[in-house]
Amino acid sequence: xxxxxxxEGVVAGVPVFAGYFPIAVTFGLLAVSVKMTLAGTFCFxxxxxxxxxxxxxLTMLGSGAGSGEIVLAAFLLNFRHFLMxxxxxxxxxxxxxxxxxxxxxxxxxxxxxxxxxxxxVSERFLLGLNFTAYAGWVSGTVAGFAAGNFxxxxxxxxxxxxxxxxxxxxxxxxxxxxxxxxxxxLAAGFINSVLAYFSLCGAGWGIVVSILFASTAGMIxxxxx
Amino acid sequence: MxxxxxxxxMGAVTYLPRLLPFYFVDVxxxxxxxxxxxxxxxxxxxxxxxxxxxxxxxxxxxxxxxxGIAAAVIAAWFNESIILTVLLSVIATFILLSAGLS
Numbered sequence: 001x002x003x004x005x006x007x008e009g010v011v012a013g014v015p016v017f018a019g020y021f022p023i024a025v026t027f028g029l030l031a032v033s034v035k036m037t038l039a040g041t042f043c044f045x046x047x048x049x050x051x052x053x054x055x056x057x058l059t060m061l062g063s064g065a066g067s068g069e070i071v072l073a074a075f076l077l078n079f080r081h082f083l084m085x086x087x088x089x090x091x092x093x094x095x096x097x098x099x100x101x102x103x104x105x106x107x108x109x110x111x112x113x114x115x116x117x118x119x120x121v122s123e124r125f126l127l128g129l130n131f132t133a134y135a136g137w138v139s140g141t142v143a144g145f146a147a148g149n150f151x152x153x154x155x156x157x158x159x160x161x162x163x164x165x166x167x168x169x170x171x172x173x174x175x176x177x178x179x180x181x182x183x184x185x186l187a188a189g190f191i192n193s194v195l196a197y198f199s200l201c202g203a204g205w206g207i208v209v210s211i212l213f214a215s216t217a218g219m220i221x222x223x224x225x
Numbered sequence: 226m227x228x229x230x231x232x233x234x235m236g237a238v239t240y241l242p243r244l245l246p247f248y249f250v251d252v253x254x255x256x257x258x259x260x261x262x263x264x265x266x267x268x269x270x271x272x273x274x275x276x277x278x279x280x281x282x283x284x285x286x287x288x289x290x291x292x293g294i295a296a297a298v299i300a301a302w303f304n305e306s307i308i309l310t311v312l313l314s315v316i317a318t319f320i321l322l323s324a325g326l327s
Contacts, residue, residue: 022308040228047236052267056274057235063278067231075238077270079263086246086255094247103244157283158319161290164279165297165314171271172301184265185272192273210273211266218265219258 004119009128012117016109016129017136020051024137026162027054028144029151033160034062038145045141049134050107052170053077055163060204069204076211084111091121098123105130180222188214283318286327293318 024045031041036058048054053074060070085106094102102123110130114121148156175182192210195201201209275294282290296317300310 026311036228040232043229043232044235047232048239050239052270053235053239056270059274059278063281067227067234070231071234071238073270074235075242076266078239078242080266081239082242082246082250083255083260083263085243086250089247089250090253099247100244103247104240106243154322155319158315158322160284161282161293161297161314161318162311164275164282164290164294165311166307167271167275167279168294168297168314169301169307169310171268171275172298173305174268174271176302181265181268184268185275188269188272189276193277196277207270207273211269214269214272215262215265218269219262222265223258223261 003122004117004125005122006124006128009125009130010132011128012113012125013110013129013132016113016133019109020133020136021140021143023051023166024140025144025147026166027051027058028141028146029148029156029159030055030058030163031141031145032148033156034058036061038142041141041145042138045138049104049137050074050078050081051137052108055166056207059163060207063204065202065204065207069202069208073204073208073211076208080108081106081111084108087111088114088121088126091115092123094123098127102126102130105134107133109133180218184214184218187217283322286322289318289321289326292321292326 027045028041031044036044044054044057048057056073056077057070060073085103088106088111105126107130110126110133113129114126148159151159171181171185175185188210191213192206195206195209200206279294280287280290282293293314297310297314300313304310
């Protein structure tokens with residue numbers, strides 16, 4: 001079978017571009033609301049290129065968390081990519097020189113598109129796919145930042161709900177499919193609320209501790225099948 | 226400058242888990258328990274991010290925040306589009322703010 005090339009990769013990346021652009025616009029808008037500069041916002045999306053971690057980073061910055069806590073929380077959150085890369089690396093043999101570029105663009109969505117693809121993947125296909133997604137992410141971020149500076153105050157205030165609405169939008173469908181996911185999310189939210197109510201630690205550490213406790217509890221309670 | 230150091234650190238902790246498995250990890254040899262633990266992290270993170278943080282989503286206006294999130298949850302229950310959910314929640318929040326709620 002002929003291996004898919006860069007063009008097939010770009011075509012497969014178009015829906016991801018379309019999905020990323022508006023989310024990145026949201027990120028740009030939010031960056032304005034926590035008083036980030038254009039350069040900082042651009043670098044954030046261009047260097048990190050990870051939706052969930054970036055949104056979490058902004059949320060935690062907004063709540064006054066320190067950089068160390070945010071970076072550790074992001075590290076935990078990104079551990080799932082470890083599994084995705086491991087899975088992808090077992091599906092084809094890759095040119096060692098291209099691996100650093102392919103690895104940079106692995107996200108939940110590009111991984112899903114690549115994994116679900118019948119007929120296999122190639123390094124050129126992955127490069128096309130990942131960088132189409134990347135283009136959507138970075139351009140959307142800049143567009144959102146620009147828009148954020150022109151909107152009236154009440155609209156900007158309304159937009160501050162965006163981030164949490166997005167977390168809800170990600171979580172609710174997952175809970176509908178798996179009650180375990182819901183139980184773990186509730187447990188983490190409960191632990192974090194208790195920690196916050198009694199001011200037991202900074203907001204950032206609360207998130208880190210809650211993630212570790214709830215995931216461990218899930219592993220112990222749901223580890224039987 | 227400080228923000229750049231922060232962003233580069235964020236980039237590093239994002240990039241390394243994406244890169245290293247290509248060199249070191251055999252996916253079939255990750256223990257099942259660890260795999261399960263890792264698969265739960267995103268849900269735990271979402272729960273911890275939403276609570277109690279979302280109650281202060283709109284700064285200084287807990288009622289508007291709670292109702293705005295409730296609107297998002299209801300919208301997400303009935304459709305899978307993230308954009309539509311976010312949009313509906315923003316519109317609900319805008320209406321609540323316009324009505325003078327706090």
